[in-house]
Amino acid sequence: MLPAFAVLLAFQLIGESLARVLHLGIPGPVIGLCLLAVACIISRRLRDFTEKAAHPIISTLSLLFLPAAVGVVQFLPLLRSQGLALGVAIVVSTALTLVVTALVFRFVVHKMHLEERE
Numbered sequence: 001m002l003p004a005f006a007v008l009l010a011f012q013l014i015g016e017s018l019a020r021v022l023h024l025g026i027p028g029p030v031i032g033l034c035l036l037a038v039a040c041i042i043s044r045r046l047r048d049f050t051e052k053a054a055h056p057i058i059s060t061l062s063l064l065f066l067p068a069a070v071g072v073v074q075f076l077p078l079l080r081s082q083g084l085a086l087g088v089a090i091v092v093s094t095a096l097t098l099v100v101t102a103l104v105f106r107f108v109v110h111k112m113h114l115e116e117r118e
Contacts (some may be wrong), residue, residue, distance in 0.1 A: 004053035007046070011036040 015032025018024065024031065040047040072079070079086070 001052050001056075007050055008053055010034070010055075011039070077099050 012029050012032040015030065015035060016028030018031050020024060036050070040050065073081035
């Protein structure tokens with residue numbers, strides 16, 4: 001299983017290196033994960049090999065949410081005083097994002113139909 005972890009870490013290192021060298025706005029681990037996904041699509045052997053290491057990581061993934069929960073508890077007094085404002089900001093920004101996304105989608109669909117007619 002250790003060599004499989006090494007492969008996962010190698011893809012993360014490659015992604016981190018690409019992100020730093022190319023000054024991309026995407027985190028290195030995300031680039032590494034995308035490269036790993038493409039490599040696993042191409043090579044079934046690699047997919048089977050890394051699956052042994054991936055299952056234990058995925059099964060303990062929920063532990064990564066503990067620091068966030070601790071942060072919420074740590075800032076509970078701030079949440080009590082500013083919770084309503086934060087809640088409103090989250091709801092409004094989410095609604096605004098949905099509206100803008102829908103409008104952009106409609107615009108693109110409209111443009112595509114105009115190009116098909118020409």
